[in-house]
Each structure stands twice: as structure tokens, then as C-alpha cells.
Amino acid sequence: MKPLHKKLLGLLFTALLFTGYNAVGQDAKKGSLSISVGFYSQNNQVPYVKAKVKTKVDGRFKTVAGIPLALYINNGDESGNLIANVVTNEKGEAAATIPASLKAKWGAGPSHTFLATFKGSKEYEANTGDVTVGRAKIDIDTTSDRKITASVYAMSDSGWKPVKGVDVIVAIKRLDANLNVNETATFSTDSTGTASADFKRDSIAGDANGNITLVAKVEDNDQFGNLYVEKTVPWGAKFTPVSTFDRRTLFATRDKAPIWLILMATSIIVVVWGILFGLVVNLIKIKKLGGQSA
Amino acid sequence: MENSNALASEKIIQDLLPQKFGTKGKVFVGVLLAFCLVGLFAYYRQLRYGLVVTAMRDYVSWGIYISNFVFFVAISLVGSLITAVFRLANVEWSKPLTRIAEIIAVAAIIFASLIIIVDMGSPERFYFLFLYGRIQSPIMWDVIVITTYFFISILLLYYPLLPDLKILLRFKEKSGKGLNKLYKFLGSYWKETPHQIKLGDKAINILCITIIPVAFSIHTVTSWLFATTYRPGWDSTNFGAYFISGAFLVGAGSVVVAMYIFRKAYSLEQYITPKHFEKMGRIVVLLALLYLYFNINEYLVPAFKMKKSEEAHLNGLFAGDYAPLFWFAILTGMIIPIIILLFKKGRRPVPAFIAGIMVVVGAWFKRYLIVTPTMLHPFMPMYNVPESYHHYFPSWEEWAIAIGSLAGTMLVITILGRIFPIIPIQETINEQHETVA
Known part of the structure; x- marks a missing residue:
């Protein structure tokens, strides 16, 4: 009964994982999760570790968001090796810089292994990701x-x-x-x-x-x-940005309409509505003539 | 001779005086009113709950309302074609059709203005457009030209009515009190003095000249609402001409339909004769061929190049989701009417009427196809949006408002046809005298 009990618990956890942690692959079904780990050093400053969680759906890998992970230096057995507990973002990625508390361990040897595990997940305990890099x-x-x-x-x-x-x-x-x-x-x-x-x-x-x-x-x-x-x-050509913000352009605000457009539109409106006004005046004339003839 | 002229004149007047609705007419008006009321109720829901009652979302922000708007603007152009162009070109046979064209133009432009306010959501946005509108925006140009065209159309309907109003005032008993008051208010000052006639004719000529560029502007600017937006299907330098040719076609088609209905309803067979259907049929064929030519240009050239960014849009029209509607619009709106009207027998009243209906129905769907599929195929891919944003099918409120506006247009045409002579009486009398002389 014990293995069955374990399997049921595992299934339950997997179900919780996918419902509660909002998998990014929206149609992602339950499947095995895999982790890849990368090491990054930017401008020789404090390095960071990035883990990426993926799952295979319909033969294609999809990233999974909301997965809690634990990142370690060297190995995951000692609690003092923990870099950080992280959760994957919408790209299925989670990153953490090596904290000051691990400076001594980082400086201790020419190479290190970085490890990512599914935090507290017995189902995926075996699925770890690691990378060994030299300093x-x-x-x-x-x-x-x-x-x-x-x-x-x-x-x-x-x-x-x-x-x-x-x-x-x-x-x-x-x-x-x-x-x-x-x-x-x-x-x-x-x-x-x-x-x-x-x-x-x-x-x-x-x-x-x-x-x-x-x-x-x-x-x-x-x-x-x-x-x-x-x-x-300083090897590039000097670039002076040209701002059209205050200029009169077709795409400017209403008070910055091009003069030619205002003139053109206004003259057309004045001419056409002038004619219409003339025709209304003409009607009044006709009306007056009608009054006189009566 | 004078006696016979007087007799003929009296007969013309009696034939062309506005007639009361019969049972069929009352039922027709009742049905139109019912559609309008349902449309009004849908609009009330839109005002109360907002544009969320429509199926328009982030991508399809122009749906059936704008299709309807373009359709109405297109139809309204007929006023300038039949009245202005034909009058200036001295096309005598078109005289009995001028009032029908003017009434259609006025009704269509009223509902084009209303439907654009409906599309804005809250009506006060129309007011804000005047307060905060940018003269650089084609939407602002559209508002200006539509308002202008509306006033010109009203004047073009009113000026030639003046002599007829004088005649109508002679038949107080037949008109009834209410209508008589209206005729008195509108035209009691018309005494047909030579000076008045001179001023009236001059005004009509000025209106005919003015309405043509304004009519071209109204639909060109409407086309620019699309063409100045960089999207698949709209990115064309030819949209103005394409829209105008389509507008003249649907306008002419609607005149043929109205001619047939008014002829039947008011027994005007002597005045709207098979000759008129024959002539209008020829015009519709010419305009349908012209519009077909523009359609070939608008679709075949992009299809030949099949740019990646336009591929989904074009395939959707030719062989995808919109293919049945697209081919229906092309066949019904252009090809079948051309085939019918190319033959002399096809230009008889009944087949011409059927062809006219096909042109109008095809034209409505054509406007829908110009607006919606393009909105569903933006250059930037639709990403991370709800599934419903990828499709558009109007909600019942949109259908009700659109159908209500179409019914409203027909209602205005019907009511104007009830109030005023649908064929200009005085002009017909003058023509009769000239023929006899």
C-alpha cells in the first residue's frame, strides 16, 4: 500500500502544482518537469545563477511559470549552501545573485557546481538541474x-x-x-x-x-x-535628436496643426458654407418677393 | 390647345399628388417602426451598459456600425449623380427620378450621421469632437463634409419642391389639415413670379454645381478614414476612386429599387416607364463594370504580390473564413447584376428591380468586408489576448441597431414619399407642355 499511497500523494501534488501555480503554457498538461541551470557574470561583478523550468506538451517544450525552486552552490545537502529560494516567472525562469554570505565558498575553489531543485516537491525531487563552471x-x-x-x-x-x-x-x-x-x-x-x-x-x-x-x-x-x-x-557619429514635438505636423496635437492645412480647410469651409449661406439668403429674398406679389 | 394642356396638367396633378397609405403601406410602415423601436431599445442598452454590449473589442473596434455608416454615405451619393450630374448634363429622361434620388440622399445622410454617433458609444463624444477635434484627423474632415452634404441635400430637396408646394396648397381637402399646415409653412410664399422662378433656378444650378465636389469629398474622405491607416486591405492610394465608384453603383441600384416600389405602390406606370428602367439599367451596368474594375485592381494586385503581412487577410477573403461572404458580395453585388442588366430583357422593370436589390444587398456586405476582416489582421500579431478577440460576430444589439437604422432610412423615404410628390409635378407639367408645343 505504501508505494500506492506515495503515488497518490505525488499525483495530488502535481495537480496542485498545475492549478495553484498557474502554468504559463496555458494548455500545458501534467508531465515531467525539467530544469536547466545557467551561470552568468556581468562586467565581472557579482555573478548570478538562472534556472529554467520546462515541460513537454504535445511533443513540444513549454516553459512553466510559478514553480518554486531552491538554488544551491556546490550541493544541496548543506543548508549553508543555499543561494536563494525562487519562483519561476512567466518565461519559466528564476534567477538569484550569489549572496554575500556565500562569498567565502565562491572564492574557495577554481570551479563550482550550481544546483537547482524543486523545492519541497517529492515527486520531482529527482529532477534537478546543475551546471559546473570554473571561475x-x-x-x-x-x-x-x-x-x-x-x-x-x-x-x-x-x-x-x-x-x-x-x-x-x-x-x-x-x-x-x-x-x-x-x-x-x-x-x-x-x-x-x-x-x-x-x-x-x-x-x-x-x-x-x-x-x-x-x-x-x-x-x-x-x-x-x-x-x-x-x-x-566615442567611436560613433554624434546624434542630435530632432524633436518634432513643438512643430506643426499632421500628427501633432490640435493646436499644432500645419498652417497650410488650417488655411486650406478653412478656405474650403468658408467658400462652401458661404455658398450655402447665400442660398439661404436667396430663399429669404424669394419669400420677400412672394410677400410683395401678394 | 390650351384646353388640352390644362386637362393634361390636371391629370398629371391628380396622378402625382401624395397619396394616403393603403393597408399594405400601413403594414409596411408598422414593420419598419417595429424594427426602429427594437433598434432604439438596443441603443438604450448600449447607452446604459456601454459599448461592452457590442462584440467590438480591442482589435475589431470598427464593426457593423462603421460598415453601415460607409453604406449610408455611399447611398447618399445618388443625390449628386441623378439630380446634379444629370441635371447639368441636361438628361431629360431622369426628371421623374430626381426627387426619389434626393429623398434617398437625405434619408441616407441622416442615418449616416446618426450611426457614427452610435459608434462613438456615448453621444456626448460627438460634442467633444467639435470641442477637442483635430483638423489633422480624417474623422474631423468626415464630420465637416457630412454636415455640409446634409445641408446641401436638404436645400436640393427643398428648392425644387417650392413649385410643387404651391400646387399642393390648392388641394387642402385631399391633403388634410396637418399636411396643409406643413405645406403652408414650407411654401406659401411661392407665387411663381418670374423673379422668384429666376432666383429658384439659379439656386438649383448653384446647388447642382456645389454638390458634386462635396459629394466626391464626402466619400473620398470616408475612404481616407481607412486608407490613411496602415493596415492590410486599406493600404491603397486608390481608395477614393474605388469608394466613389462603389457609391455611385449602390446609389443607382437603390434608385432602381425605389423606382419600382413607388411605381407599384402609387400606380405611377405612366410616369416611371420601362424606358426609365432601361436607361437606369444601362447606368447600373456601367457603374457595376467600373466598380468591378476597381475591385480587380484592389484585390488582384495585392494577391499577385501576396506580401507576407497581407497574406492572412487576402487568403481569409479568397478561401478562408470570409470567402463565402466575399464571393457572395462580388457575385451578388456586381457580376450577376451585370449579367442580368446587359441584356435588354434584363432591363425590364421586374428583372431590373431584382438586379437593383442584389446590388444594394451585395454592397452592404461589401462594406462589411472592407471593414471587419482587415481589423482582424493587424500587422502586429495578436498576442496574449482572449480567444474571442480573434473573431468578430456582431451582438444582437449591434444587429438590432444596424437593422433599425436601415429600417429608419426606409421609413424616412416612405414618409417623405407620403408627404411630398415623389415625382416633381411642376417639372412634369412643364415637360408635357414642351412636348405638346
Whole structure:
């Protein structure tokens, strides 16, 4: 009876999970949930861990919102390893930065495992997600002849050492996506841990001072996860925004209608209604004539 | 000769004086009134509960009301075609039809104005339009030209009525007290002096000249309400001409229908003759061919290019959800009437009347197809919205108001046809004298 009892409880929990936690995949049916974990370092500041929960519905993966997860560093057995308890958002994602309390553990070794488990869910206890990454950092630098260098270093027992053969994306940060600095998107680091790219976007628009933001990033690297760094340089064309807010345009407010339109509309209205007024006056004349003849 | 002229004149007057409703007429008016009352009740519900009683939501914000509005504006253009264009072109045979056209124009433009206020939800928004409206907005232009066209149509109906009012005042007993008071108020000052006639004729000529550009403006601006909005199916530089050709077609079709009904109801066979159906039939064929040509341009060229953003809209019309309605509108509104009216036998009163009904019905659905499917296919994908937002089918309140407004238009036409001579009496007498002379 015991296994059946457990199964029933599991089913009940699954049902609660899907009703109470508002799965994003609205037509998502009960199914096994899977977690993937990613490690992210932005500008070599405090890194964060991001977990993503998915389920398979009708042969397609759909993300699941509202799932409580526990994120750990190294392993989930010790309560002192807990990074944070999180809940997945509408994209099925949940993220947490490594807290100051774990600074010593983070600094203790050259690599760490990050673990995500379904918090308190016995049904999915076995479904954990983890990622093991080495501590690494990425730097970006530029030269006066508009060459960009991105350097990747990994922590070893003897300190930071350059890493060879890491694919680095060097690009210009734009509004929605990044733009390649030249015809190549990805550059590989050499034995000094450096990847070089020539900047060939001379006429690109920058901000009011001509500043643009360069980015260098390592994405989904098996050894180091996701590393990202950016640098602002005055290599763009100065962009002076032209505001049409106070101008007379077709799309402006009513008090900013174009003069030509006001003149045209008014003259047409005056002419046509002038004629109509004349015709009404004409009727009055006809009426008067009728009175005289009587 | 003078005696025979006088006799003929008396007969014309007796034939063309407004007649009281018979049993059929009373039933017809009763049915129209019933539809209007149901429409009014639906409008009361809309005022009380808001536009939520309609099926219009975020995407389809223009539904059956705007389709109806475009239809009414289209029909109203007939006043300028039959009255103004034909008068200026000296088309003699069209004289018995001018009043029918003017009455249809006035009735249609009244309900076009009303239905746009209904579409706004709360009626005070119409007032706010004048207070806060932007002259840059085609909606504002539409309000201006419709108001202008309404006044011109009223004047164009009124001026040629003056000589007839003088005649009507001679038949107090036949008219009854109430109507006689109205005739007195409207036209007792018309003494038919040469100076009055001169001023009257001059005014009619000025009106005929003025109404043509205003009529073109009214429907061109209505088309711009769509064409200035960047959406599949509306993104056209040709919408003005396309709408005007369609408007003349439905206007001419409605005149044929009205001609037949008034001819039957008031026994006007001597005045609205098979010759008139023959001529109007030719005009309807010409206009249907013209409108068909514009339709081919409006649909075939985008279909040939089949831009990704317009694909869903066009496929929906040609072979999708709207295909039955689309092909019904094309066949009923254009192709079948063309086939009927191309043949001499098809231009006899009965087949011409059937073709006229087909043109009018097809035209109503055509306006629905211009408005709704486009609203359901915006360039930006519909995302994360309730399922019901992906479809549109008017609620009963919308149907009731739309049908009520159509019934209201027919009621106005019927009542004006009861109050005033449906064929200009004085003009018919003058024509008779000229023919005899």
C-alpha cells in the first residue's frame, strides 16, 4: 500500500502544482518537469545563477511559470549552501545573485557546481538541474587605431591565467540586439587569452557625444558559463535628436496643426458654407418677393 | 390647345399628388417602426451598459456600425449623380427620378450621421469632437463634409419642391389639415413670379454645381478614414476612386429599387416607364463594370504580390473564413447584376428591380468586408489576448441597431414619399407642355 499511497500523494501534488501555480503554457498538461541551470557574470561583478523550468506538451517544450525552486552552490545537502529560494516567472525562469554570505565558498575553489531543485516537491525531487563552471572573467580593451581586444582569464590554484580557444562575441550594443563590429561575429582567444577585432563601423550613430557601447561576451561555455563585459567608446557619429514635438505636423496635437492645412480647410469651409449661406439668403429674398406679389 | 394642356396638367396633378397609405403601406410602415423601436431599445442598452454590449473589442473596434455608416454615405451619393450630374448634363429622361434620388440622399445622410454617433458609444463624444477635434484627423474632415452634404441635400430637396408646394396648397381637402399646415409653412410664399422662378433656378444650378465636389469629398474622405491607416486591405492610394465608384453603383441600384416600389405602390406606370428602367439599367451596368474594375485592381494586385503581412487577410477573403461572404458580395453585388442588366430583357422593370436589390444587398456586405476582416489582421500579431478577440460576430444589439437604422432610412423615404410628390409635378407639367408645343 505504501508505494500506492506515495503515488497518490505525488499525483495530488502535481495537480496542485498545475492549478495553484498557474502554468504559463496555458494548455500545458501534467508531465515531467525539467530544469536547466545557467551561470552568468556581468562586467565581472557579482555573478548570478538562472534556472529554467520546462515541460513537454504535445511533443513540444513549454516553459512553466510559478514553480518554486531552491538554488544551491556546490550541493544541496548543506543548508549553508543555499543561494536563494525562487519562483519561476512567466518565461519559466528564476534567477538569484550569489549572496554575500556565500562569498567565502565562491572564492574557495577554481570551479563550482550550481544546483537547482524543486523545492519541497517529492515527486520531482529527482529532477534537478546543475551546471559546473570554473571561475573566470572577461576584459575588454581598445586601442587608438580602433582595435578591440577581449581577454578571458580563468582562476587556477596559482591565480588568474589566460585561456586559449574560447569563443568570444565582440559587438556593438544597440537598442534591441547587438551588431557585429565587422563581418565576423565570433573571435577565438589565442594563447594569451586574447581575441582581437577591428572596428569597421565608422559611420554608426552614437549618442549626443558620439559614444557607443562595445560588448564582449562568452555564451553558454561548457567551462565558464556566460561572461559579459562592456565598454563605452566615442567611436560613433554624434546624434542630435530632432524633436518634432513643438512643430506643426499632421500628427501633432490640435493646436499644432500645419498652417497650410488650417488655411486650406478653412478656405474650403468658408467658400462652401458661404455658398450655402447665400442660398439661404436667396430663399429669404424669394419669400420677400412672394410677400410683395401678394 | 390650351384646353388640352390644362386637362393634361390636371391629370398629371391628380396622378402625382401624395397619396394616403393603403393597408399594405400601413403594414409596411408598422414593420419598419417595429424594427426602429427594437433598434432604439438596443441603443438604450448600449447607452446604459456601454459599448461592452457590442462584440467590438480591442482589435475589431470598427464593426457593423462603421460598415453601415460607409453604406449610408455611399447611398447618399445618388443625390449628386441623378439630380446634379444629370441635371447639368441636361438628361431629360431622369426628371421623374430626381426627387426619389434626393429623398434617398437625405434619408441616407441622416442615418449616416446618426450611426457614427452610435459608434462613438456615448453621444456626448460627438460634442467633444467639435470641442477637442483635430483638423489633422480624417474623422474631423468626415464630420465637416457630412454636415455640409446634409445641408446641401436638404436645400436640393427643398428648392425644387417650392413649385410643387404651391400646387399642393390648392388641394387642402385631399391633403388634410396637418399636411396643409406643413405645406403652408414650407411654401406659401411661392407665387411663381418670374423673379422668384429666376432666383429658384439659379439656386438649383448653384446647388447642382456645389454638390458634386462635396459629394466626391464626402466619400473620398470616408475612404481616407481607412486608407490613411496602415493596415492590410486599406493600404491603397486608390481608395477614393474605388469608394466613389462603389457609391455611385449602390446609389443607382437603390434608385432602381425605389423606382419600382413607388411605381407599384402609387400606380405611377405612366410616369416611371420601362424606358426609365432601361436607361437606369444601362447606368447600373456601367457603374457595376467600373466598380468591378476597381475591385480587380484592389484585390488582384495585392494577391499577385501576396506580401507576407497581407497574406492572412487576402487568403481569409479568397478561401478562408470570409470567402463565402466575399464571393457572395462580388457575385451578388456586381457580376450577376451585370449579367442580368446587359441584356435588354434584363432591363425590364421586374428583372431590373431584382438586379437593383442584389446590388444594394451585395454592397452592404461589401462594406462589411472592407471593414471587419482587415481589423482582424493587424500587422502586429495578436498576442496574449482572449480567444474571442480573434473573431468578430456582431451582438444582437449591434444587429438590432444596424437593422433599425436601415429600417429608419426606409421609413424616412416612405414618409417623405407620403408627404411630398415623389415625382416633381411642376417639372412634369412643364415637360408635357414642351412636348405638346
